[in-house]
Amino acid sequence: MYRTILLTSLIVTLISVSVCRAQSQTYQLSGSVSNQSGTPLIGAYVLINPGNKTVAADENGRFSVQLPEGTYVVECQYLGMVALSTEVELKKNTTLRLKLKDKDMSLKQVEVTAKSSFDVNSTNMGSTYMDVKLLTKMPALLGEVDVIRSVSSLPGVVSAGEGTAGFYVRGGSADQNLVLLDDVPVFNSSHLFGFFSIYNPDILDSYTLHRSGISAQYGSRISSILDVRMKDGESDKMHYQAGVSPVSAKFSVYGPLTPKLSIVLAGRAAYPSYLLKMFKSENIKKSAAHFYDANLKLHYKIDANNSLEFSSYYSEDGFKFPYDTTYHWSNKLGSLKWNHVYSQNLSSTVTVAKSIYDNNVEGIAIGEEFNLNSGIDFTQAKVDWGYFGISKHTIDFGGGVAEYVIQPGKLEPYGTSSLNPRTLEKDKGIELHGYVNDEIELSERVSVSLGVRYSYFLKQGPSDVYLYEGGKPRSETSIIDTLAYADGENVQTYQGVEPRAAIKYSLNDNSSLKASYSRMRQYIQLVSNTAAITPVDVWKLSNNYLEPQIADQWSIGYVRVEPNNMYEFSWEVYYKRLTNQVDYKDGAVLLLNPTLEADLLSGKGVAYGSEWMLKKNTGLLSGWVSLTYSRSKRLIQGATPQETINNGEYYPSNYDRPLNLNIFTNYQLHPKLTLSGNFTYTSGRPMAASDSWYRYYGQVFANYTGRNQERMPDYHRLDVSLNYDFNEGAKVEYTGSLSIYNLYGRKNAYSTFFRHYYGAPPGAYKLAIIGAPIPSVNLNVKF
Known part of the structure; x- marks a missing residue:
C-alpha cells in the first residue's frame, strides 16, 4: 500500500511538471474573516479575481493562498452578511483582516441566495457544508427542524429509520459516524427515541458532513464525520428568541456581556404526554414522555491574538410505558478552547473536552422491579496547529490523548423482584493520536493533499479475559481458563498508520476532477440488536477478541460550480474495503453478557457506489436533487459452522440500501412567504425472512434461511411546509411555519415480524411508527 502511495505522489509530481507553465514571482495572500466583534466566520468564501479563485475560511476564520504578483480584487461572502470587496496589489506576502457587517434585513428581498456546498479549488471532496439558515426552511416534524434529518437528504446518507436519530453513510453502521458538537463527541444524539435531535437549530452556526477525502485531523470513526458548530455571541446588542410548537418550547439569548465577552444561552423542553392521552389504546394513553436540554457558550477575546471559548450542553430524557418500564438517559458535554495566533503564518487551538452519557432502565412491574444502569465517560485533550509559512503549502498538524470509561451494565433489583444483581466490569481504554496534513499547490491547476495520522490504543484493566478451548465455538461452556487484570493494568494494545491522500485537477475556473484515498481506524463500537442507536445500547472497546475496525476508501469525482453560483453539480464514485466488521450469532445475548465476545463474529466487508447531486442556490426556486446507488456487503467465515454466516458467502449488510433519492425545493411565493418540500425514496432495509415453521418439543419455531436475503418494502415520504415572516426587519x-410530515400518509415499515397460523405459510407483518400525515405549527419571536 505504501508503495502505491509513493507511486501516486510521483505521478502527481510528473503531472504538475507537465501542466506547469512559467510564472512570475508568487506571494502569499493570507488573512482572517470575522464579524464586527472579531468572531471568526467559519466557511466564509473569499473570491479572488482575475482567476476566479475561491478559498474557504477554516474553523478559525483564516485563509491562505499563493498567487502570482499582480493586482487583485478580493471579495468576501457570508450568508446573512454584507459582501466585502477590496483591491490588493500583491508585491509581497500580504495579510488581510476582513470584517463583515450584518445585512440589513429590513430591505425587501425576493430572491433566496444560499452558499455553495463545494469548494472547486480545494482538494476537499465528499464533504458538504450546510448553513443553518437553510435548515430553518426545511419541513419539520412536530414543528422542530432537525440537523440529523437534513443530513439524511445528502448523497450517500440514509436515515436509520422512522423515529430514529441514527444515519448510515456509504454502507456503514450508525456508530461508525463521529458526531460532534463544538469538537465534543456525542454518543447518543437523539431525544424521544429519535423524533428530535440534541441540536437546537436557533443557536447553531453551521455543520459539515465529511464522507471521503477526510483530513488527517479527523479520526476515531471509519464512515463519516458530522462536525456541528454553535454560533458565537453577536457584537452589537443582546438578541432574544423564543419559539413554541404543539409539543415543545424553546428560548435563546446571545450577545455581548462586555466588549470582550459574549454569551450564547439556550434551553428547550418537550411535553408530548398530553398528545399521548388522545390515542384510543390504553397502553399509549397512560404512557408519558419528556425531554429538556440547555446550551451555554462563552467567548472571551483576550487580545488580538488570543481568545478563550467555553461550550457546554446538558440534556435529560424520559419515557414511561404504563405498566412495566421507564427509560431515562442524559448527555453532559463540555469543551474549553484556547485559540492563539503566533503570527500571520502560525496559529494553534488547544482543546479539553468531556462527554458523559448515562442511561437508566427501570422495571416497575410487580415482581420484576429493577434498575439497569449503563453509560460512557469520555475525556480528551488535544492541540491543533495551522501553518502557512511555506510557499504554496498549507500545513495542519497536532495530536491528542483520549480516555474512555464504559459502564456496560449494572443490574440492581429492588422491591419484590426475584432477579439476581449483576455488575459487569468497566471497560477502560486510552487512545492517542498524532497527525500532519499538507495541502500543496503544485501549479495553477494541480493541488494535492498528503497526510498521515498515527493512532495508538491501549485497553486497560480491570478485566477478566476468558480463554476458550481451541477447535470449538466460543461459548460459556468452552472456557478453559481466565486471565485476571487489575485496575489500570495493560491488557491489549493496537496501533496503526492511517495515510490520507487527495489530488485536484482544475479543468477550468469552474470545474475540477478530484481523487482521494484514506485509511481510518475505529477502536470503539456499538453492540446493539437494532439498526439505529437507542438508549439501551452498549458501547464496547476493542479488546483481545474484538479488533479495531479498519476502512480503506478510494474515491474519484467531478465538481462544477457556475460562475454566478446559481448551479453546482457533483459526482463521485467510491469503493470501501472494510476489515474486522462485527455481526452476531443467531440468538446472541447482548445485554449483561460477561462472555459477550462469544456471541460476536468478525469478518470483512465491501461498500461501493456512485453519488450525484445537483443544487440550485439562487433565484425564486432553490434546492437540490441527490441520487445515490450503492451496495454494502459482509463476509463472516469462522472456523466452525456456528461461527459462520450465510454458509461463508457474502450477504447484504444491515445497512445495504441500494437506491436513495432525495429532492428538496424551496420556492419564494412572496417576499415574506416560502413553500418548501422534501421527498425521500430509499430501497427497503435487508431482513432475515422466515420461509417455514417447525415444532420442537411441542413449541413452534420459525425457520430462517440465510442472513438478510429479503427486504422490507421500499421507503418513501413527502414533507411540505409553508414559512412566513410576519415582521421581518x-x-x-x-x-x-405550518408543516405536514408524511403528506400522503405512507405507512413505512420500521420493522417486520412473522406470525404463524396452523395450515398456512408464514405471514409477514410490518410495524409502522408513523402511518399518517402529521401536521404541526411553529411560532418564533426574535427581538
Missing part, C-alpha cells in the same frame, strides 16, 4: 420579528 422590525425591532420584534415574528416567523411562523
Whole structure:
C-alpha cells in the first residue's frame, strides 16, 4: 500500500511538471474573516479575481493562498452578511483582516441566495457544508427542524429509520459516524427515541458532513464525520428568541456581556404526554414522555491574538410505558478552547473536552422491579496547529490523548423482584493520536493533499479475559481458563498508520476532477440488536477478541460550480474495503453478557457506489436533487459452522440500501412567504425472512434461511411546509411555519415480524411508527 502511495505522489509530481507553465514571482495572500466583534466566520468564501479563485475560511476564520504578483480584487461572502470587496496589489506576502457587517434585513428581498456546498479549488471532496439558515426552511416534524434529518437528504446518507436519530453513510453502521458538537463527541444524539435531535437549530452556526477525502485531523470513526458548530455571541446588542410548537418550547439569548465577552444561552423542553392521552389504546394513553436540554457558550477575546471559548450542553430524557418500564438517559458535554495566533503564518487551538452519557432502565412491574444502569465517560485533550509559512503549502498538524470509561451494565433489583444483581466490569481504554496534513499547490491547476495520522490504543484493566478451548465455538461452556487484570493494568494494545491522500485537477475556473484515498481506524463500537442507536445500547472497546475496525476508501469525482453560483453539480464514485466488521450469532445475548465476545463474529466487508447531486442556490426556486446507488456487503467465515454466516458467502449488510433519492425545493411565493418540500425514496432495509415453521418439543419455531436475503418494502415520504415572516426587519420579528410530515400518509415499515397460523405459510407483518400525515405549527419571536 505504501508503495502505491509513493507511486501516486510521483505521478502527481510528473503531472504538475507537465501542466506547469512559467510564472512570475508568487506571494502569499493570507488573512482572517470575522464579524464586527472579531468572531471568526467559519466557511466564509473569499473570491479572488482575475482567476476566479475561491478559498474557504477554516474553523478559525483564516485563509491562505499563493498567487502570482499582480493586482487583485478580493471579495468576501457570508450568508446573512454584507459582501466585502477590496483591491490588493500583491508585491509581497500580504495579510488581510476582513470584517463583515450584518445585512440589513429590513430591505425587501425576493430572491433566496444560499452558499455553495463545494469548494472547486480545494482538494476537499465528499464533504458538504450546510448553513443553518437553510435548515430553518426545511419541513419539520412536530414543528422542530432537525440537523440529523437534513443530513439524511445528502448523497450517500440514509436515515436509520422512522423515529430514529441514527444515519448510515456509504454502507456503514450508525456508530461508525463521529458526531460532534463544538469538537465534543456525542454518543447518543437523539431525544424521544429519535423524533428530535440534541441540536437546537436557533443557536447553531453551521455543520459539515465529511464522507471521503477526510483530513488527517479527523479520526476515531471509519464512515463519516458530522462536525456541528454553535454560533458565537453577536457584537452589537443582546438578541432574544423564543419559539413554541404543539409539543415543545424553546428560548435563546446571545450577545455581548462586555466588549470582550459574549454569551450564547439556550434551553428547550418537550411535553408530548398530553398528545399521548388522545390515542384510543390504553397502553399509549397512560404512557408519558419528556425531554429538556440547555446550551451555554462563552467567548472571551483576550487580545488580538488570543481568545478563550467555553461550550457546554446538558440534556435529560424520559419515557414511561404504563405498566412495566421507564427509560431515562442524559448527555453532559463540555469543551474549553484556547485559540492563539503566533503570527500571520502560525496559529494553534488547544482543546479539553468531556462527554458523559448515562442511561437508566427501570422495571416497575410487580415482581420484576429493577434498575439497569449503563453509560460512557469520555475525556480528551488535544492541540491543533495551522501553518502557512511555506510557499504554496498549507500545513495542519497536532495530536491528542483520549480516555474512555464504559459502564456496560449494572443490574440492581429492588422491591419484590426475584432477579439476581449483576455488575459487569468497566471497560477502560486510552487512545492517542498524532497527525500532519499538507495541502500543496503544485501549479495553477494541480493541488494535492498528503497526510498521515498515527493512532495508538491501549485497553486497560480491570478485566477478566476468558480463554476458550481451541477447535470449538466460543461459548460459556468452552472456557478453559481466565486471565485476571487489575485496575489500570495493560491488557491489549493496537496501533496503526492511517495515510490520507487527495489530488485536484482544475479543468477550468469552474470545474475540477478530484481523487482521494484514506485509511481510518475505529477502536470503539456499538453492540446493539437494532439498526439505529437507542438508549439501551452498549458501547464496547476493542479488546483481545474484538479488533479495531479498519476502512480503506478510494474515491474519484467531478465538481462544477457556475460562475454566478446559481448551479453546482457533483459526482463521485467510491469503493470501501472494510476489515474486522462485527455481526452476531443467531440468538446472541447482548445485554449483561460477561462472555459477550462469544456471541460476536468478525469478518470483512465491501461498500461501493456512485453519488450525484445537483443544487440550485439562487433565484425564486432553490434546492437540490441527490441520487445515490450503492451496495454494502459482509463476509463472516469462522472456523466452525456456528461461527459462520450465510454458509461463508457474502450477504447484504444491515445497512445495504441500494437506491436513495432525495429532492428538496424551496420556492419564494412572496417576499415574506416560502413553500418548501422534501421527498425521500430509499430501497427497503435487508431482513432475515422466515420461509417455514417447525415444532420442537411441542413449541413452534420459525425457520430462517440465510442472513438478510429479503427486504422490507421500499421507503418513501413527502414533507411540505409553508414559512412566513410576519415582521421581518422590525425591532420584534415574528416567523411562523405550518408543516405536514408524511403528506400522503405512507405507512413505512420500521420493522417486520412473522406470525404463524396452523395450515398456512408464514405471514409477514410490518410495524409502522408513523402511518399518517402529521401536521404541526411553529411560532418564533426574535427581538
